[in-house]
Amino acid sequence: MSLTSSLHIAQSALATSQIGLQVTSQNLANAATPGYTRQVALLQAVRGSVTDPFIIGSGVAIQEVRRQIDTALQSRLWNANSEEYNNAQQLNVFNQLEAILNEGTEYDLSSELSSFFNVWSEATTLLDSSSTVINQGKSIASFIKNMREDLLDQRQQIENQIDSQATQADALFAEIAQINSTISNSEIGETEASALRDRRDQIVTQLSQLVEITTVETNQGGYDVFIGSTPIVQGNRSRGITIDRQSQGGTVNVTLNTADNNDTLTVTSGSIGGLLNSRDGAIDETIEKLDQIASNLIFEVNKIHSTGINEDWLSTALGTLQISTANQSLPLNDPANRDLADLPYAPENGGFFVNIRNEDTGTSDQIWVPVDLDGIDTLGTASVADDTSAEDIRAAIDAIPGLTASFDPSGRLQIDAASGFSFSFSEDSSGVLATLGVNTFFQGIDSTDIAVRDDVTVMLGRLAPDGSFSANENANLLGQLGTQAINGLGGQNIEKFWSIQSQNVAVQAASARTQADAAFLVRQSLDNQRAGVSGVSIDEESINLLTFQRQYQGAAQVITAAQEMFDTLLTLV
Template structure:
């Protein structure tokens, strides 16, 4: 049957080719709802054949020579970048909105309102300095404000801890994805080396993993001639052929806060993150949240320093009979303004007045205490020399305890207080302090004032009915503070809230913009890589008829073969 053999081969090749073409159409239709699927098509190629008996060479049929994936790598790259940008913006927006909820501004319980209520409460004391109720109101307002400051700081620290955990989980998942990509690289190379076309399912799975990896970090993908891909984070390789460097985290203490840093597992080098969830986590934690903590600590420091400085220069319904400074010196023999002294607030060259009064006789003496911090000679004031100067004042005993705190007491029930401090030593050492502590974590109302609200220093002159010092405290929220960059407490806090609002709005705007870009790129990808049922229906009909035609052709050949055989019987 050599006469019809080539014709049968042509028919068989047509059946095989169009059966494969129909299988491709079926695969496309089956994945029409799969957003990660890349449309396939086959390339039909005529086969060469020898001449017929008539001397012509029409060919030896057809074969499906290549399987095409309809994909635009440029769009895929842009889509991965859009995914990373959107994910990072979403993390920032979510976490900054959480901070806004923590601050709870524009309510009656927010810190802005409580600051106003605290300073306003001193106005009530100024009006009735001898009345106990307004003094109690000051303590209530102060307690509410302190609780809010400490609650907000605790909330920010909790959020930082949560972000550290998200960083650990995100790095773990990204590392798993990278390992799977490396494994698929090996499978793609092996599979395609055996066949004649690309492995659609493996490549689709790898592309899906690359997009998932882009959700966590900025990645660049470079396909190699053997079909594998190398994956880079910035300029640093993460996956090369069948090897992944892996990702891990390391907990570090930076500026007093624990931070989970993202590192390559193979050599512990840092991963440079510019987009994606992990970049959003790191930026939100290290920039926005740490800044909020610093500003909250700054507000608390400014509040403690400014209130204590004014409060320490006034007198309550009675003077102090004894006190211990709220702060201690790390080295009592070091000049007060030096780093070695370790005082929490600045001290400068100046003076202060100490008043000592005998409540029995009404006799009062005053002494000016010099705070020498001019740096000339070796006689700059230390906590020890300050204690000695105070101890020399008639009616006073003063010494520095083993804990580095200044202790002052009146002899035989005599009372004392301080005024006209131009050096800042009262707030630096914590003499006559309203607040204890040095930052948002440690701020509290003095235990002495809690025990005796009469010690609230409303008087500037020492007279019981004088509320002038309370008046100074009432307007203190608007007075410029050197610790706060030359602005008042109200302005400083308002700027904190404004900066947060701007950052949140920027993150939301970036998220909206990236959503738009992502939607546009997704539509472009769908137009190239997506499955059109209308188009597949046309292909289905075309290849069905081609298959039927090949079947009919073989049937005719079979009939002809029977006739030829009948001639030789």
């Protein structure tokens, strides 16, 4: 090997150590930079010439400067990010939901239900029982409506968050596509555009917090990004995402779709996934259960109240259900009769008694009004054609001497007693009086509009089967209603039904809390693993700095020695 070769080897060592020092300096400068990936200068020995008898080698060269990253670990970290934000978002929703329900305090729905039923039981001992019962009825109706408003406000807040985060995610997808293009134009040969790749990974990290994604690196250095199996970013093009809302059966379905052709995306994780799951799950389910409570409370209270009386019987009664003229002649159980088919409750096959009293003589008569809703015609065929309509009921009542029945301009059943007569109802096995809203306590159909009737007359008494008057029987029945099994609630009583729903929310909240804690620990562990692989160690870089410094010094000494040897040779010439 000649002195010239030694100089060339030393020169390569100088150049290599300079680049090594630059890489080390870059790492030290970015030791605290979020998202920075440690760079490593990969050295490669240069092969010597085959004409060299010893083939010692020709020095050292930088093979490439590479980001130190474990792609499999990075993908796991992005998935863990999605899971953590999904669980954290659901936990946040459950915390808000528990605050709205406020169960376990004296200001919860369970307490309101107990107070409402208790006031009926205590009505016989109160000086102003009617006023007290009405006020308690207004209190629970207001409580239910306010709770529904709070739940709707929470759902709207979720809707706003979904819109905002979808817009944010769409912008991130577009930015990834743009960086893909820049990287493919910047990288030449084995050289990596490290800063651009770090920036892109940071964007993917932000994106993974919003929605679960997978990435596939292309030969050009770009990322193809998928939600599920659907590609969103391909090379330098982003299809974009958008929120789609479709009304169906009284509910609004919310989905995340591609912006270019409206393909529906399956979103199961990330913050957006957590919001969608919470909206469609916990919030909508609680609203549905609250509606069930309200509609069954309305119907069951009204069924009892409609057949109640006081010592003074009725002289007039106005229903609350508005039935269009076209539907008045349709059977009550006809699916085409939307005024009744859209109700959350329905009358049954049965009937009721109308009691008519002559106020002058004190005598009374009892007339049975059948309600045929068996769905079978006179030939025994399944059909509603000859079943009872609202008009049939009106005509039957109107045919009773001393009573007139009609539909007012808004389609409500109006019953009036002639002068000197009064009337009442009893033994309604069909529930049709409660359905039509005749002599009822509540009006409305569910938690959206439950209210005590403005014209309500509280009915505490009831006629016994033998026709005798029992002053407090209706109040007693209403007081016991809270613990009575109700078909519309799956055989559970009202208080138990809501208690189970509240417990379910508490259990789901506890589960969400556990899952959120677990997801945090998993993400934290993977974050630490990534830091071990890709993070900058000050100690390690200090050692590298010293190594390259010594390499540079050694190479300089070789050059000095070679120069002295040259000088010696020249003196011999």
